Amino acid sequence: MQVPEALMESVVRGWRDLSTRLVQIGRDRPEGAAGIFVNPPVTRGSTVLFSSLEAMDAAGQRRYDDELIYGAMGTPVQHRLEQAIAELDGGRYGQIVPSGLAACALPFLAYVSAGDHCLLSDSVYGPTRRFADRVLRRFGVEVTYFPPLADEDELRALVRPTTRLIYAESPGSHSFEVQDIPMLGRLAASIGARLVVDNTWGIGLFDPFAAGAHVSVQALTKYPAGHSDTIIGAVSVASEQDWRLLRDTAIQAGQTAGPDDCWLTLRGLHTMGVRQERQAATAIAVALWLHERPEVRRVLHPALPSCPGHENWKRDFKGASSLFGVVFDPAFDAADMAAMIDSLTLFGIGASWGGYESLVLPTTGSISRSCRSVTQDGPACRFHIGLEAGDALLADLEQGLGRMAASRDGRAGA
Numbered sequence: 001m002q003v004p005e006a007l008m009e010s011v012v013r014g015w016r017d018l019s020t021r022l023v024q025i026g027r028d029r030p031e032g033a034a035g036i037f038v039n040p041p042v043t044r045g046s047t048v049l050f051s052s053l054e055a056m057d058a059a060g061q062r063r064y065d066d067e068l069i070y071g072a073m074g075t076p077v078q079h080r081l082e083q084a085i086a087e088l089d090g091g092r093y094g095q096i097v098p099s100g101l102a103a104c105a106l107p108f109l110a111y112v113s114a115g116d117h118c119l120l121s122d123s124v125y126g127p128t129r130r131f132a133d134r135v136l137r138r139f140g141v142e143v144t145y146f147p148p149l150a151d152e153d154e155l156r157a158l159v160r161p162t163t164r165l166i167y168a169e170s171p172g173s174h175s176f177e178v179q180d181i182p183m184l185g186r187l188a189a190s191i192g193a194r195l196v197v198d199n200t201w202g203i204g205l206f207d208p209f210a211a212g213a214h215v216s217v218q219a220l221t222k223y224p225a226g227h228s229d230t231i232i233g234a235v236s237v238a239s240e241q242d243w244r245l246l247r248d249t250a251i252q253a254g255q256t257a258g259p260d261d262c263w264l265t266l267r268g269l270h271t272m273g274v275r276q277e278r279q280a281a282t283a284i285a286v287a288l289w290l291h292e293r294p295e296v297r298r299v300l301h302p303a304l305p306s307c308p309g310h311e312n313w314k315r316d317f318k319g320a321s322s323l324f325g326v327v328f329d330p331a332f333d334a335a336d337m338a339a340m341i342d343s344l345t346l347f348g349i350g351a352s353w354g355g356y357e358s359l360v361l362p363t364t365g366s367i368s369r370s371c372r373s374v375t376q377d378g379p380a381c382r383f384h385i386g387l388e389a390g391d392a393l394l395a396d397l398e399q400g401l402g403r404m405a406a407s408r409d410g411r412a413g414a
C-alpha cells in the first residue's frame with residue numbers, strides 16, 4: 001500500500017525527530033568516575049540506612065530533591081525515569097506511579113474534595129470512568145461527562161461554581177476523537193480549574209503544557225515500556241507546586257512503582273523512537289488500505305480526515321501512533337466481525353497496546369458512553385500495529401475480511 005509522501009511525513013516526523021534525544025535521555029554523565037555503564041543499575045530496596053539521626057532528618061527535609069529516604073518514596077532509577085518522562089512530555093517534573101490507571105486517578109485524589117465537580121470527556125479510558133463513577137461519586141464528588149468535541153459554549157453551560165477539574169483524553173479511547181485541548185486550556189484558566197490530559201497516545205508528539213494543561217497523564221505500560229512486560233504510569237507537570245502536591249498525594253496513597261519496572265521502562269524508552277517510526281508507518285499504510293475496503297465504513301485514525309477531530313490533530317500533533325479504530329459497514333454484525341478477528345493469525349486478541357506486536361480488540365458494545373459515538377455506527381474494533389512486515393499484516397487482514405463476508409453470506413443464506 002503506497003502512502004502519499006506528505007501524509008507519511010506527517011505521521012513519522014515526530015518520532016524521527018525524537019530518536020536522537022531518546023538515546024541520551026535519563027543517562028548518567030561520567031563526572032566523578034572515569035567510566036560508567038551506559039544504563040543505570042537497578043536499586044532494589046526498602047530501608048535506607050543513615051549515619052546519624054541528624055543525617056536522617058536532613059534527608060527528610062530534602063525529600064523533593066530526589067533524596068533517598070525509604071523505598072516507598074522512590075529509588076534512583078525511578079527518579080531518573082521521572083526526569084526523562086517530564087522532559088519528553090514537555091513538563092518539568094514527573095511522578096512515577098505503579099500503573100497508567102494509578103496515574104489517571106492521582107490528579108483527582110490531589111485536587112478534588114467532597115462537594116467539588118469534575119468535567120470528564122465522554123471518551124475517557126473505561127477504567128478512568130469507572131473510578132469517577134464508583135469511587136469519586138462515593139466520596140461526594142460530582143461528575144459530568146461532556147461530548148469530546150463539544151465547543152466552548154456547550155462546555156460553559158456545563159461548568160458550575162464548584163468545577164475544579166477538567167479531564168480530557170485525546171484521542172479518545174476506542175472512538176479516537178482528537179480534542180481541542182488549547183480551547184479546554186483557555187476554559188480551565190478562565191474558571192480557575194485544573195486541566196488534566198491523558199496523553200498516552202500522544203507521548204512525544206503532543207505538548208499538553210503548551211496547550212494550557214496542568215497535568216499530563218501517561219500509561220508508560222504502552223509505548224515507553226514497549227514490550228508488553230510491565231505495568232507502570234506517570235504524571236508530569238510544569239509547576240513545582242503542582243508536582244509537590246501530586247508527589248505527596250502519591251506517597252500518601254501508597255502509589256509506589258518497583259525499581260525493576262522503572263528500569264525496564266527506561267530501557268524501552270531508548271528504542272521508542274525507532275520502534276514507533278516503523279510502527280506508525282505500517283499503521284498508516286494499514287489504515288489507508290482498510291479505508292479503501294468496501295467492508296469498512298470509517299477508519300478512526302487521527303491522521304485521516306475520516307477521524308473526528310482530525311483538524312485538531314493536524315494543528316497540534318507532530319506525528320501519529322500505531323493505534324487506530326475501524327467501524328465496519330452495518331451490513332455486518334458483531335458475529336461476522338468476531339469470525340474475522342478469530343481468523344487473524346498475526347493479530348493477538350488482548351487488552352492494552354504499545355508493545356512490539358500487533359493486536360486487535362472489538363470496541364462495539366464494550367464501552368460506556370453518555371453521548372453518541374461513531375463506534376456505534378456498525379461493528380467496530382481497534383487495531384494496534386506492531387513491528388511485523390506491513391505486507392504480511394495486509395495478507396492476514398485480507399483473508400480475515402474474507403471470513404467476515406462469508407459469515408455475513410452464511411446468515412443471509414440461512
Ligand SMILES: *Cc1c(COP(=O)(O)O)cnc(C)c1O
Pocket residue numbers: 099100101102104125169173198200201219220221222231232233352
Ligand atoms: C492503558 C491505558 C491506561 C491505563 O494504563 P495501565 O498501565 O494499563 O493501568 C490509561 N490511559 C490510557 C489512554 C490507556 O490506553
